[in-house]
Amino acid sequence: MKTSSFKIDGRICTAETGLNLIEAAKQNGVFIPTLCHFKHLDPLGTCRVCTVKLNGRDVAGCTVRVADGMEIEVNTPELLDTRKAIIEMMFVEGNHFCPSCEKSGDCQMQNLGYETGIKYTRFPHLFIDRITDARPERIVVNQNRCIKCRRCIEEVKTFDGYNIFYSINKGNKTMVSVDYEQEAKLSELQAAHAMQICPTGAILVKGKSFSKPFGDRKFDIVTEEKSMSLNPVKKHRTNIKKKIVATTSLAGCFGCHMSMLDVDLGILDLFEVVEFNKSPITDIKNFSKHCDIGLIEGGCCNTHNIEVLREFRKNCDILVSVGECAIWGGLPAMRNTFPLEACLKESYLDSMTSEENETIIPNHEDIPKILNNVYANHEIVKIDHHIPGCPPDANHIWNVVKNILFQEEYSIAYPKYKYD
């Protein structure tokens, strides 16, 4: 076995000559994230998450075989951001509703989102209508979540060598589709393998997707920090002027507010340093003074949401989007893949409970108008911070708030990073 010596971020590494860079880096203790690379597969080079610099040139790390003298850059600020951007692209291209996904917690893409620290996506979500195909015998293919990595195409075949998955169409319409005839030949084990190698929740085995409960899954890392506490407020701070907080729930479920209350007795500590103004917690309806910070739950689905949000922007120095709905629309944004007309007709005219020949969709000058889409808050006004989660943990929310208000050190513990 010939070994090669090469440099990763200036550090000298050695590995078997010709070994795939992802594996070689791993052996040397460097983690290069990837979603399409799979141990023994020929490099697919599809997801591009593993982009590194090889002798100054950008390449997909999975397509590199190590050789003597290679200079590889992996963790430069630019590359870290590039990788993050590509994962963000995947999030906006598909429809990834983590809180409603069967694979949540076992999803490699979600995990990479946490690893790379994605709090919100810089790109606009595309919300393209995609199908969930339940016609196959054993599996369900959810196109909303497919990132076209092609692991399944290369890896899952029938015993007699036929492809079960294959790409169809091209350009923005490219998708990975199933051959029903061949899929029926899959063994139970093969189907489970397909679900397992899928880096997202695009391939699910019927009846098996909930076999492991949420919370106990691969990336639901449980540490001692599980019951994280509210950071104590430094004593000398208690004499200073109280900061003023406002909160509101727009197109959300009030879950984030419920979570905020989950801080239990900690709220008493909180009252030492903050004072609430307009908020459902205090039931103060209107701003009576200018606030330091505004916490927004939920995105904007109607004109009233936008008015409230703009009012918050006017009255608060800092605005924080709390939870998935506020950050990018979340579950209410599931309707974004359909025209508004279809949604309203389904709810008011053609639903099980609507009257025969119903023709009127509720409307009145006092009722806010429904927007064509559910919008992320940062599409309406400038948002200063994002706290992901559905909902985020109570202590986590308040720790972040205190960190912002009093510039206290607070590093986010891995288990607090959640999209579900």
Added chain:
Amino acid sequence: MNRTGLLNKLWEFQNKFGYVSENAIAQIAQKLSVSKIEIEGVVSFYHFFHRQPTGKYIIYLNNSIISEFKGFQQIKAAFEKETGCTFGSYDENPLFSLFETSCIGLSDQEPAALINFFPFTNLTPEKVKTIIQQLKNGNSLRFISSNPTSKIQYLPADDKTIFFRKYEMGIALKKLKNHTPDEILNLISAANLEGRGGAFFPTAKKWKSSKESSTSKKYIICNADEGEPGTFKDKSLLNNLSGLVIEGMIVAAYISGATTGFIYLRAEYMYLLEKIENTLHEFQENNLLGNDILGIPKFNFSIQIQVGAGAYICGEESALIESLEGKRGEARIKKYYPTEFGYFGCSTIVNNVETFAMAARIIELGTHFISTIGTKESKGTKVLSISGDVAKPGIYEIEWGMTMKEILHLCQATSPHFVQISGPSGICINNTEFDRKICKEDLICAGSIMVFNNFRSITKILENYTTFFKEESCGVCTPCRAGNQILHEKIKKIKKGICTAQDLEEIKEWGKIIKLTSRCGLGQFSANTLVMALDKFEGYFNQKIIKTNENLNVEFDMEAAVYNYDSLIKDTQAP
């Protein structure tokens, strides 16, 4: 039937039945022992194959930016009115089906359409009416179609013209007899020939690499998949000098030792097929193709033509090879050059039409002749296809080193403002750059120049490009597939008038990410023009952006957001 015959087999079904049915797919899958989805994957990759029945006449109207500015919308409406069909839908009209398609290589005669791959150029609504009437009357397409020949508008002085000079069959090949392959290769090397498809890779280096390769078989591929919008120079070479191109391929075969050659002809140029086939036939009859060519023992070489089926990406050499192998035309990962691992793993030379033609001329005319023409770095002449807001669109053979100003003068451009060099994946220049020279030292050009005057909307140009890339990406890698969709959202913002300075900054940043991370040239260059235009036409974009309320910092179009609701309420309100 084997896999390489797949595209031809699909064409058979497409031509015979107007579509590739479920049944046809099942039949082919069984013959090839692959799953049906794999065949469907190939069929759905190429946009000239249909999965649903089409009419007797399939009309493909070009939607390139040149066409758009010359009245695309009007012609589209005229076709819909006259046929009663809708573009892009399978409405079971027995006679007609209408589809849009990307550039068909007739930019000098836009608006143009292909009807069953017969060209119809300079369309007007009246002309459309006549054409449809004639087709309804059963007139033959062959007789009513237009002549697609591009006008050769300019040639350098006689002693400087290289391509469009007198040609007789065998003019270059007869020199092979007295020279060894090494000597011929040296000639190509001495002439500094570089790939004319746009990458400008040294041809001699490529050919040498294949010559030295030890794979059991070797191949020569002529890339005649000229898909870059605004380019039609290869078409003019194939149309006027197909023999010269073939001679270039034979020269390459002589050097590398390849025995089989392919001309990958884009389906849009189907009307040239017969002509090229005839030339090949003539070559065979004259012992310039076949066995013991020119009486040189064991110099065996034959050429086949493969017609593409509508996929821009197949102009990328590794995607082209995949397509030749009967697969989806997806770019391979950049691990090997095709000369190391090409068609079925064998050493393969892929060159552009113009490169082969030039190689043949180098052998014919000698390196001394070539070296007197052009600039220090770029020797010889270049064939350009010029279109847009010019009085004389068409083919220009120019000496390398001519300035943009001279070219614009020659083609009689009217108040040129935005000039696109080398198509959407190339670069754009503004009117301060017209002193630049077309050559390697300054402004390299793959063969297309599109001129837009200052009445043309730059946003429209850029939107057309982005839409093109969005649709023509092979869909394999994330940045190219998703990135171009995302950039399109930004352009929509510019169009809506809610674009902020930050949006423009983001376009630049995101464009850079796409460039750095994409898998092949298509993605890497897809955002090039867009990003470049933001700087080069700063004044234009500064007028487009709006200053936002400092407090909100984001612009939101409330009116558009409630439009759907308002109109729905209006429509559903009880009378």
